[in-house]
Amino acid sequence: DIQMTQSPSTLSASVGDRVTITCRASESISTWLAWYQYKPGKAPKVLIYKASSLESGVPSRFSGSGSGTEFTLTISSLQPDDFATYFCQQYNSYALTFGGGTKVEIK
Amino acid sequence: QVQLVESGGGVVQPGRSLRLSCAASGFTFSSYTMHWVRHPPGKGLEWVAAISFDGTDKYYADSVKGRFTISRDNSKNTLYLQMNSLRAEDTAIYYCTRETGATEYFQYWGQGTLVTVSS
Numbered sequence: 001d002i003q004m005t006q007s008p009s010t011l012s013a014s015v016g017d018r019v020t021i022t023c024r025a026s027e028s029i030s031t032w033l034a035w036y037q038y039k040p041g042k043a044p045k046v047l048i049y050k051a052s053s054l055e056s057g058v059p060s061r062f063s064g065s066g067s068g069t070e071f072t073l074t075i076s077s078l079q080p081d082d083f084a085t086y087f088c089q090q091y092n093s094y095a096l097t098f099g100g101g102t103k104v105e106i107k
Numbered sequence: 108q109v110q111l112v113e114s115g116g117g118v119v120q121p122g123r124s125l126r127l128s129c130a131a132s133g134f135t136f137s138s139y140t141m142h143w144v145r146h147p148p149g150k151g152l153e154w155v156a157a158i159s160f161d162g163t164d165k166y167y168a169d170s171v172k173g174r175f176t177i178s179r180d181n182s183k184n185t186l187y188l189q190m191n192s193l194r195a196e197d198t199a200i201y202y203c204t205r206e207t208g209a210t211e212y213f214q215y216w217g218q219g220t221l222v223t224v225s226s
């Protein structure tokens with residue numbers, strides 16, 4: 001199975017900060033990568049697909065980049081609603097796998 | 108709009124069985140591959156199983172292979188997950204998800220149903 005490694009596992013930031021989360025795949029997945037936002041008690045929400053495509057309805061402050069084995073999710077200016085846990089997911093091949101998650105906390 | 112509503116969760120003893128259901132609406136259910144994804148407490152998301160639009164192809168995570176069975180009834184717009192030989196590590200919120208139809212990322216999610224495996 002393809003292993004997905006996210007860093008950092010926790011990130012403390014303030015409203016207005018630029019935030020970057022990294023996801024590394026154990027082998028090349030081309031651009032078959034999605035990013036999700038997860039809040040307690042709510043269903044996960046897809047933000048980015050195909051590494052850099054913004055899902056419809058997602059604010060433009062979210063962006064994704066990368067290909068192969070290295071990927072990043074960037075929030076250009078952190079908003080109060082963005083404090084949550086973020087997961088990457090590869091869909092290059094079964095078994096589909098997620099990263100371990102990055103919790104974005106209020107500094 | 109797309110709606111996915113899970114049911115069937117609860118508290119169950121180790122070694123016992125449970126069947127989850129997911130009622131789908133707002134889209135042509137029989138046209139989409141469907142998945143189950145779970146979130147164990149304090150851990151990350153874990154993909155569990157997938158079933159093709161017509162039920163002919165099924166895929167499982169190694170952690171559940173041989174114990175869980177995914178199935179669907181397209182006449183009832185319903186997805187199922189039969190979970191046998193349950194273990195404490197199967198404790199999680201279980202989500203029914205729908206992919207896009209062309210790629211295997213999860214565009215729509217249900218609200219989840221909690222399964223607790225405990226004696």
